[in-house]
Amino acid sequence: MTEEIIIAGFGGQGVLSMGKILAYSGVMQNKEVSWMPSYGPEMRGGTSNVTVIISDTRISSPVLSSFDTAIILNQQSLDKFEKAVKPGGMLLYDPNGITHHPTRKDINIYQIAATDKAAEIGIAKLFNMIVLGGFLKYKPIVADEFIHKGLEKSLPARHHKLIPDNEKAIKIGMEIVKPYHVI
Amino acid sequence: MKELRLMKGNEAVAEAAIRFGVDGYFGYPITPQSEILEHLMAENPYPKTGMVVLQAESEVASINMVYGGAACGKRVMTTSSSPGISLMQEGLSYIAGAELPCLVVNVVRGGPGLGTIQPSQADYFQSTKGGGHGDYRLIVLAPSSVQEMYDFVGLGFDLAFKYRNPAMLLADGVIGQVMEKVEVDDYKPRWTDEYIKKSFPWATTGKNPNQPHVIVTSLELDSARQEQVNLRIQAKYRECEKNDVRFEMLHCDDAEYIFVAYGSSARICQKAIEMGREKGIKVGLLRPITLWPFPTQILRELSYKVKGMLAVEMSAGQMVEDVILATENRIKVEHFGRFGGIIPSPQEVVTALETKIIGGK
CATH class of the missing domain: 3.40.50.920 (Rossmann fold)
Structure with missing residues (x-):
């Protein structure tokens, strides 16, 4: 198994930390992992993205131009990465602020209204965990117990009391994600 | 016991330095390698291992602090990225000329000039052909994973001390910034002063009345003697070429x-x-x-x-x-x-x- 993922959105949406939790969960499940952030001028205000690879075998390139899954959180990223999903791959996006929706017919597209849900129940900071839940519903590449361990490892100890809230947000994401176009 | 961590290449360099028992780090921040200094400052190894971590006022100061530490037989290092490494070239030439060991990490960014902060490998000539003046070489290791960023800190020091010559880790923005799984070692103690005194007669460890002065210099005004220095350095390089190609x-x-x-x-x-x-x-x-x-x-x-x-x-x-x-x-x-x-x-x-x-x- 090798899953090549791009997560892209605005700086501050928790793109990098979502990727890190996913990657650390992979480490806990004894997978090979790679987490490669955009660290250029774009992270200094603007879009932010991270490539996460989780695999059973040695990972070759940490930098990729096509992906099994794209997790998209703003319009610029959708415009940039919709075409980078491999045929048969998966595109998960939050429709908040999206005016030009994805149009590809050869990939599985799912919507997750995570921004709205996070605002509705007052957990704006856990927005990224709702999105992660949406991803894990359709691609359960790491088991729940290892997500728990991944959270423990990637959050500083003083934030460990928030782990149950993070896990709840992941559950909510699994409930609200819905198909938009499925092949 | 090996511990598994998820780390950036830059963090792995810093963690390896602490755990390997490095004596001193002197550096100045520059993207894409600032996490090295950040991680060292956050870990604050001094109370634990006695390792000195110092932010110098410039790259020129950093490399000269390394020169001083190396002359005392200490395991000392600096890190930077391309424009900062250019500033260090004079110091590197002096350290090679004085036949001292040290470790320099270059997390390369695009040039020439200030260039870009994105990854590049355009410092190959500078690193392998001698970026400073005179007939000298750096022992250059090229890590291609975060684990190698970690492992090559120790290897770099071992080679530097084996040949009494600066070693360089030539990485790039990708390897510095990517997070991967790393197996980290247990903490090794730093070398004691007694050990350094015993093992490295070339080190300035304090005058012993029964021994001649130890003078560390790269200056030799007598041409015949300077040629002998060059011949000795070149002989060392031939040994390195024979034994340490990887x-x-x-x-x-x-x-x-x-x-x-x-x-x-x-x-x-x-x-x-x-x-x-x-x-x-x-x-x-x-x-x-x-x-x-x-x-x-x-x-x-x-x-x-x-x-x-x-x-x-x-x-x-x-x-x-x-x-x-x-x-x-x-x-x-x-x-x-x-x-x-x-x-x-x-x-x-x-x-x-x-x-x-x-x-x-």
């Missing part, structure tokens, strides 16, 4: 074509090999781990067996010159690269192999 070969057994690539380019080539082999192209990878001494001999041997080689570097073509020298015009050798901070995609690398080597005349 490389990795992947899928070379049945290969008709070879990628030659180091660092993150080697990772991209591994993906290109998967893609090429799916199309029926028998391609392998020769990855130099030491860029100096360069794996000339193995490339020469391979040049009798394969049809062509493609040097893949994030530069306008630097290492390719050493590949051409090694293969003696026996086969077709071309360069493919992107620069200015652009990372070539594995697909581009396959296409370059097809057009420049396989289909090329």
